[in-house]
Structure formats: structure tokens, C-alpha cells
Amino acid sequence: MIKCTAVMVTSTPAPVLAVLSHVRELRDGHVLCELGENHEDDHAVMLDDVDDGSGGAVWARWNETGVQTALLPWCPAGPPEDRACGLFMDHGSVHSWEVIDPTTEAIRRELAKRYPDHFPEYVDDDGD
Template structure:
């Protein structure tokens, strides 16, 4: 399933950015929903992994009426190859390993149009 395309513009103060400096999306002034498309609950993005034995993370949850930050436990599901889900418990979409960001593939297809020698796997590809 593709990743949700919801975006939330942020105006995060500099001291908060310093605390959450490992979250690249905040420095860009926006966050992207990490859930799968067509989820039924609020959008969500992880802000900070809580490393104190809680077993969860601080997430921003938003919808058309507002935003809130919440501390949520990790999803306990583990897929093949022993990878963790990476989303919170009771998330409303597929597990993290099922959510695909289509952006890198779209970028490769566009680059292949301009630089076909660098992307020979797309030479006979008629899909756009």
C-alpha cells in the first residue's frame, strides 16, 4: 500500500528544533504522514523515540481541526525477516513494512527520461 500523502506545515520554534534535530522533516517546515493511504484515523508522524524503557515514541497526530502530540507504544507486530513495524500500537493502516513511499520510484522514472544511460532498466518501460 502507498504512503498517505497528507502534509502538515509546521512553525516549530528553534529550541524545539534543537531537541528534535534528528527529525529532518521539521527542519524543512513540514511533516508527512507515516501511515498507509486511506487510513481512517488522524494523520501521524513520529517526532522522537522515547528511550527510557517506555517502549514507545512521541507522535504528532493531526486532522483538519488541529494537531496534538501524544506518547504512544510501539506496534508489537513483527514481520518476516524480524523487522519491527515502526508505527504505534493500533495504527489505522498497514504495518510499516507494508507502507511504500512511491516518491523514490517516481524520481527514478523522471531521471530515466533525462538520463537513459544511467537507468537502463527503464529503457523499454512504457509506464509513466
């Protein structure tokens, strides 16, 4: 499933930006929804992985009427490859491993042409 294309323009207050300065999107003045397209709930982006044993992350959730931040637990689902879902519990979309960002995919395909050993999943059977 293709990634949702919703964008939220941010005007992050300086004290918050100081704490979350590692979140590049906040510094850039926008965040992108991480859910799959056509999800039924609010848009969402992870702002910070909370490494305090709580097993969650700080997420921004937004819709046309406003924005909220919340500490949400991680989705417990994991695919056969044994990678955890990178979204929050009870997200209203497919799991993160099913969400495809077309821009990221295009970049990976270009990098695979230069560095095929690093991206074997993008190299054709005939080596192209």
C-alpha cells in the first residue's frame, strides 16, 4: 500500500524544538503522515522513541480540526521476517512493513544501480 501523502506544516516552539531537535521534520517545518493511504483515523507521525522502558513513542496525531501529541505503545504485530511494526498500537492502517513510500523506493532503486551488493532485493535477475 502506498504511504499517505498528508503533510502538516509545523511551527514548533523553541523550547520543544530544543528537546526534539533530532526530529529533522520539525526543524524543516513539516511532518508527513506515516500511515498507509486511505486510513480511517487521524494522520500520525512519530516524534520521539521513548527509551524509558514504557515500550512506546511520542506521536503527533492530526486532522482538519487540530493536532494532539500522545505517548502511544508500539504495535505488537510482527511479520514473518521478525521485524516489528513501526507504528503505534491500534493504528487504523496496514502495518508499517506494508506501507511503501514511492520516493524512498525510487532512491533505493537508484542506489542499487551503484551499490548492488547493498540492495540485492532491487537487482534484477539478469544483473540490471
